[in-house]
Amino acid sequence: MTESTKVHAGLIPLLVIATAQLMLVLDDSIVNIALPSIQTELGVHPVHLPWVVNAYILAFGALLLLGGRIGDLWGRKRTLQIGIAVFIVASLIGGLRQSTAMLIAARAVQGVGAAMAAPNAPALIATTFDSRKMRDAALSLYGAMSGIGIVTALFSAGC
Numbered sequence: 001m002t003e004s005t006k007v008h009a010g011l012i013p014l015l016v017i018a019t020a021q022l023m024l025v026l027d028d029s030i031v032n033i034a035l036p037s038i039q040t041e042l043g044v045h046p047v048h049l050p051w052v053v054n055a056y057i058l059a060f061g062a063l064l065l066l067g068g069r070i071g072d073l074w075g076r077k078r079t080l081q082i083g084i085a086v087f088i089v090a091s092l093i094g095g096l097r098q099s100t101a102m103l104i105a106a107r108a109v110q111g112v113g114a115a116m117a118a119p120n121a122p123a124l125i126a127t128t129f130d131s132r133k134m135r136d137a138a139l140s141l142y143g144a145m146s147g148i149g150i151v152t153a154l155f156s157a158g159c
Helices: 003-033 035-042 049-074 076-095 100-117 120-128 132-158
Strands: none
Touching (some): 003 076, 003 100, 003 120, 035 049, 049 076, 076 100, 076 120, 100 120, 120 132
């Protein structure tokens, strides 16, 4: 396989991984910025408002190492895919929430999905790209998605 063919074969996985990173960072950032709107428009009591953020953070932080280990056992690609699917379904449930408890539970499940996806994304980059130059470029794009996600959240919340 030529170097050009390897580059093209690695673009699709890189786009999926980069998009997953963007989605995880964007969601976390935009919820933090949108807390006042969540309180007023969704009627979340001020006492429960911190849990909209904390449920995600606690689940994500507590299960991050486990997500990496599951990737080692089940396969990084499969674990990333499951994590993204869990994250998306929880996002939908959170968006369709019927109560504050349902929103907080959905945010916790989002944290579980993020904990499965986050450690496996850079691991897949490291194993997908053989050449140091391509791996460095892929990791740079992956890291840039965090910054893009935060900036996009700021602009989205301002609209």
